[in-house]
Amino acid sequence: MTQVNEQGGPETGATGRTLAKALFTPGAVALVGASADESKNTARPLRFMRKHGYAGRVFPINAGRAEVMGLQAYPSVAALPDTIDHAFVMVPGRQVAEVLEQCAARGASVVTVFSDGFAELGEAGMAAQRALAARAKELGVRLLGPNSIGVVDVHSGAILSVNAVLEADTLRAGGISVASQSGSMLGALLSRGAARGFGFAKLVSVGNESDIGVGELVDLLVDDDATEVILLFLETIRDAAVLGPALRRARAAGKPVLVYKLGRSAQGEALAQSHTGALAGNDAAVDAFLRKHGAIRVEMLETLFEAAPLARRYAADIPALPRNPRIAVVTTTGGGAATVVDRLGLANVEAVAPPTEFIAHMAARGVRIRQTPIIDLTLAATSAQYRDLVEQMIQSQWCDAVLCVVGSSAQFHPQLAVRPIVEASAQRGKPLLSFLAPEATQSLELLQAAGVPAFRTPEACADALACLFRAARTRNDPVEAPAPARWPSALPTQGDLSEFEAAVAFAELGVPIAPMALVREGALQHAVPYPIVAKICSRDILHKTEIGGVEVGVRDNEELARAAARLLENARQSAPAARVDGILVQRMESRLLELMLGYRRDPLVGPMVMLSAGGITAELHRDVSLRPAPVSVAEAHDMIGEVRSTQLIRGFRGLPRGDVDALAHAIVGFSRLAVMQGADIAEAEINPLFVRAEGVVGVDCLLRLAAPQHAF
Known part of the structure; x- marks a missing residue:
């Protein structure tokens, strides 16, 4: 996999520059298996490089031919008369x-392997791929692939790829670079973008990612002068430890990264058998990971390339954009504008009506508008007035972005409604974008030439605008690793823990847990004040309510004796093989709100912490906030704000306020499970976590440790 430095990020500096040159702009390439039959896939790279102006040396390797398309061919790479930088x-x-x-x-x-027959074939293929990657590392050679459709540098014409879309007579050079885990989608994005007049810098198909992965490519593209915006088409994440720091570097460099990832509706992922697993599935974890590290995830494939001009133009403004944007919409087609506004509403982005002061201001300038969320100028204004209105909205304080929706005039009379947008775009101050309701190629080109982001569909327009403002909610704080926590020596280091043991671990992290004691039948003395909750305590019974393993409101020793007998009998009946440690007695606690804290090590992106509505109905509410763990206090407060249920303790309709600061610190402490040393924690949960007027307290604890990994 990708080479990393001591800080966990990809190698950069001289090593990165050397790799980038060999990968994207090699001076000498070998085409291993190049065919002289121009109808074959294996003849394409040579034809493409000739067509698109590659100026370096090309060595065709063909064991059966002395010449390939006018160039001397060699029977093997070993027979070459000179050194090479890159082999396809x-x-x-x-x-x-x-x-x-x-x-x-x-x-x-660099060796790019188009050949298949590796990890995609199963265990035997995976073993062959691992051996190939290991040998490449020993030899000091970087691998792209296997199963990679290749790499393209549009500016230099270095096209080491068999993708048929590169048959195009011309490739427009520009600032968009693409890394894709799907070779065919690489061509689809290039062709769709080219049809819109977008120019590309570099395109890479990563294939099986045996060595060079998406994360390292992002890092290389951050340092690439030709790249202004980076698009990622992902099917999974294989290198989260490298991708995260690379995404942060891209954000710091002002190079937005737009991501389209499959898997929004996937139900087949292996989830842990707990509330946390059910709520924090892989896609939600990936979404939180991408958001934390500054990537902009889009919902639609078309948005991936259509949003590139929007992200590129306003990348530097993203940190200053408001979290709850107000969009001003001006249109020459009421129905067309409504399609975008409707989609924006689904993304919780509001189109707002102009205030009376602005209406009066425009009336004094000769433009009459109404106080509606869509300002319709179909019959009400000249081109000059349209321009003036857009300029005044850009300069105003009542909106955070201006969306211009153009009707049929865009198709036949761009000077009427498109030219004013272009002229108004000279005003800077807030995002300005346009949606053209008809198919209007000339108008799109006018807008694009002026740097005005323009969209062909209401869905892509709304998606792009919502994603831009969603990116503003991403914290740009430095990622600092907290001090590691030490696993209590008295606790097991593998398997499921009892609730009593889990509570000990959580308390070690500074998470307040209700006072408790472990007692046994016949010896029920304890110091926990009544009333109490009595629970069966067993490493083999984690969800106690389901077997009748909990009794609440126990008021004295006599009631405890009767409750203990019932609990033990229920355990014997429902879980006869369970090893029972005894009865856990716990002080009954008051609360203003029940929440749940969850932790899970996601197989794609690593440790995640979750805050959600709590109690036995947690899974029904789907009221969840998720972050990669560990989190900072500021991130914890963001999580609290994202869980709708917490409005009940944050001043909603005069209700008593809960201790939000204590809740934030509990989240931070709990999230340090990610840096716990001495045990590998797979999953943990506090449900419910009670929020009170002063402080918080956990009253039900679950913790699972990962099984040890054995070498084979």
């Missing part, structure tokens, strides 16, 4: 290992 390998998978050795001997820094 198109031979059957079983031959790749031998080719790798020869490429290393000829000085190749």
